[in-house]
Amino acid sequence: MTPEQLAQAIIAALDQAVAAGEFTVEVPREVRVERPRGREHGDWSTNIALQLGKKAGMPPREFATLLAGRLAEVAGVASVDVAGPGFLNITLDAASAGELARTIVETGAAYGTNDTLAGHVINLEFVSANPTGPLHIGHTRWAALGDALRRLLIASGADVTAEHYTNDAGNQMDLFGASIVARARGAEVPEGGYGGEWITDLATQAQQERPDLLELPEAEAVAVARELGYQGQLQQIQDTLEAFNVHFDVWFSEKSLHDSGAVEQAVARLREQGHVYDSEGAVWLRTTDFGDDRDRVLVRANGDPTYFASDAAYYLSKKDRGFPEKIYLLGADHHGYVGRLKSIAACAGDDPERNIEVLIGQLINISGERMGKRRGNALFLTDLIEWIGSDPVRYSLARFPADTPLDLDGEQMRKRSNDNPVFYVQYAHARTCNVARLAGEDGVSRDDGFDPSLLTHDTESVLLATLGDFPRVLAQSATLREPHRVARYLESLAAAFHKWYDECRVRPLNDQEEITDLHRTRLWLNDATRQVLANGLGLLGVTAPERM
Incomplete structure (x- = not known):
C-alpha cells in the first residue's frame, strides 16, 4: 500500500462514517499522511481528526477513535492507534507495506512524479550571466539549484520553461569589444574594461576569424570584436552549463528588446496603465504606489533607457509569451531587485503575490588547495568542474537552502x-x-x-x-x-x-x-x-x- 492509497482509504472511511451518521462533516478530497518521527508510532500518521473534529462538533480524539475503528478494517492495515489530542498512527501489515517494492520497480523512473503543480505554467529564469566573461563561482549556486528546481517543478506536473536572460546590451558590451581590440593590439584595456586572460583568448580568436581586424577603423573594429567576442563567449557559457548538466529551453537576448522596439513599447504600455510620468526631462515609473522605496527612472533625460526599462520590457515579454507565473532566481547582491520587479508586475496589471516570485541565493565560498591556482581573483565554473567534478559541486550546493551562506571545503567535496x-x-x-x-x-x-x-x-x-x-x-x-x-x-x-x-x-x-x-x-x-x-x-x- 502506497501513501496515496492509504490516503484514499482514509477518505473512503470518512465517507462511510458520514453515511452511517457517526458524524457530519464535509469530507476533503485530499488527506495528508506522513511518516511519524519515531518508528514505534507506526508506518504512517495523519492529523485529519484534528482538522475535522471541531467541524464535526466533537473532540478531535473522539472523532479519531471513530475513524480508527473503520480504518482498522481496511485490508492491509495491521493496527490504528489514537495518540495525543487526536493523531492517528497507522501500522500496515508486512504484505501491504512490502507491496510498495513491486509498485516502485514497475513504475520505474515515473515513481515520485505527481500532479501537485498541474496547470501551473511557469517561466523560470536563472543564471542570466553577462556574456563578457566565463561563468564564475557566483553563478554556480543558481546554476545547480535553478536546474534542480526546474526538474522538480516538471516532476510535480508544472509546465516549465527554463530561460537564460543574456545581458548583451549597453555600454558594457562596447567596453567588452574595446577590451578585445586593445588586447589584439597588445595594449592595456580601457578604463572600466575587461582585463581577464579570457579577453586575450577572445582577441586571438577574433583575429583568426577576421585577419583584417586591426586594419579597420577603430569604431568598426570595436563593433566587429564585440560581436565576435560575444558569440565566442556565449558559446563558452553554453558549453560550460552543458558540462554542468544544466538545461535551458530559451536563451533570451536583452539586445533583442532594444532592437525590436520592445523597450519603447513597454514604456508606452505602462504609461497607458497610468503609472508613468515625466519629471526633470526623464520618464519615471511610479513604483512607490506598490511598495518600492522610490520611483524608478525608465528613460534618462538624455533619452537613453535604463536597465530598469529593459527589466520592464522583459517582464512584459514573459507575460505576452503566455507565462502567468514568473520565477526569478537572483544573486545575493540583488536584494533590491525584489521590490522593483514586484512593482513592475503590479504596474503591468499583474498580482505581485501570484504572478511573480523572486528567490535570492546567498554567497558561497569554496576553499582548498586548488584555490591557489585561481586566475586573478575569480574562480570559474570550469575550474570547479575540473577540480572537484560536476556531481560533487551540484550535490553539495543542492543540499543547503538557497538563503544559507556557504563555506565549503573543495578537498572534502572530492573525497570518496x-x-x-x-x-x-x-x-x-x-x-x-x-x-x-x-x-x-x-x-x-x-x-x-x-x-x-x-x-x-x-x-x-x-x-x-x-x-x-x-x-x-x-x-x-x-x-x-x-x-x-x-x-x-x-x-x-x-x-x-x-x-x-x-x-x-x-x-x-x-x-x-x-x-x-x-x-x-x-x-x-x-x-x-x-x-x-x-x-x-x-x-x-x-x-x-x-x-x-
Whole structure:
C-alpha cells in the first residue's frame, strides 16, 4: 500500500462514517499522511481528526477513535492507534507495506512524479550571466539549484520553461569589444574594461576569424570584436552549463528588446496603465504606489533607457509569451531587485503575490588547495568542474537552502568516503546495482517470485517507509522551491539501505543454501531502492553510477 492509497482509504472511511451518521462533516478530497518521527508510532500518521473534529462538533480524539475503528478494517492495515489530542498512527501489515517494492520497480523512473503543480505554467529564469566573461563561482549556486528546481517543478506536473536572460546590451558590451581590440593590439584595456586572460583568448580568436581586424577603423573594429567576442563567449557559457548538466529551453537576448522596439513599447504600455510620468526631462515609473522605496527612472533625460526599462520590457515579454507565473532566481547582491520587479508586475496589471516570485541565493565560498591556482581573483565554473567534478559541486550546493551562506571545503567535496554526502548516496546506488548483479549470477531472479509478507525485518520496515515517503518529499520540495529536501531525503534513504544491507541478505550464503522467495522478494526491495536513488539523484542533476 502506497501513501496515496492509504490516503484514499482514509477518505473512503470518512465517507462511510458520514453515511452511517457517526458524524457530519464535509469530507476533503485530499488527506495528508506522513511518516511519524519515531518508528514505534507506526508506518504512517495523519492529523485529519484534528482538522475535522471541531467541524464535526466533537473532540478531535473522539472523532479519531471513530475513524480508527473503520480504518482498522481496511485490508492491509495491521493496527490504528489514537495518540495525543487526536493523531492517528497507522501500522500496515508486512504484505501491504512490502507491496510498495513491486509498485516502485514497475513504475520505474515515473515513481515520485505527481500532479501537485498541474496547470501551473511557469517561466523560470536563472543564471542570466553577462556574456563578457566565463561563468564564475557566483553563478554556480543558481546554476545547480535553478536546474534542480526546474526538474522538480516538471516532476510535480508544472509546465516549465527554463530561460537564460543574456545581458548583451549597453555600454558594457562596447567596453567588452574595446577590451578585445586593445588586447589584439597588445595594449592595456580601457578604463572600466575587461582585463581577464579570457579577453586575450577572445582577441586571438577574433583575429583568426577576421585577419583584417586591426586594419579597420577603430569604431568598426570595436563593433566587429564585440560581436565576435560575444558569440565566442556565449558559446563558452553554453558549453560550460552543458558540462554542468544544466538545461535551458530559451536563451533570451536583452539586445533583442532594444532592437525590436520592445523597450519603447513597454514604456508606452505602462504609461497607458497610468503609472508613468515625466519629471526633470526623464520618464519615471511610479513604483512607490506598490511598495518600492522610490520611483524608478525608465528613460534618462538624455533619452537613453535604463536597465530598469529593459527589466520592464522583459517582464512584459514573459507575460505576452503566455507565462502567468514568473520565477526569478537572483544573486545575493540583488536584494533590491525584489521590490522593483514586484512593482513592475503590479504596474503591468499583474498580482505581485501570484504572478511573480523572486528567490535570492546567498554567497558561497569554496576553499582548498586548488584555490591557489585561481586566475586573478575569480574562480570559474570550469575550474570547479575540473577540480572537484560536476556531481560533487551540484550535490553539495543542492543540499543547503538557497538563503544559507556557504563555506565549503573543495578537498572534502572530492573525497570518496562516507563523510562526503554525494559519495555516500552514489555509493548506495552503486551497491544496489552490485547486489542485483551478484544475485543474478547466483540465480536469484525477481521473475521467479514475490511475497511481500516476508519483509518483516525491522530494517525492511524502515526502508519501505522511507521509500514510500519519496513522492511527498518531491512534491513538497517543488511547492516550497527547496531542492535541498530531496538531497537530505536521499541521505536518509542511503542510511536506511546501508543498514538493511548489513542485516538482510539478498543472495544465498553459499551454493548449498536454497534460493527462496525471501531472496527474490528482497531483490525487489533492493531494486526499488536503486530506482528511488536514481530518480532522486536525477532530480538534482547528479549521475547515479552503477560501479564505484
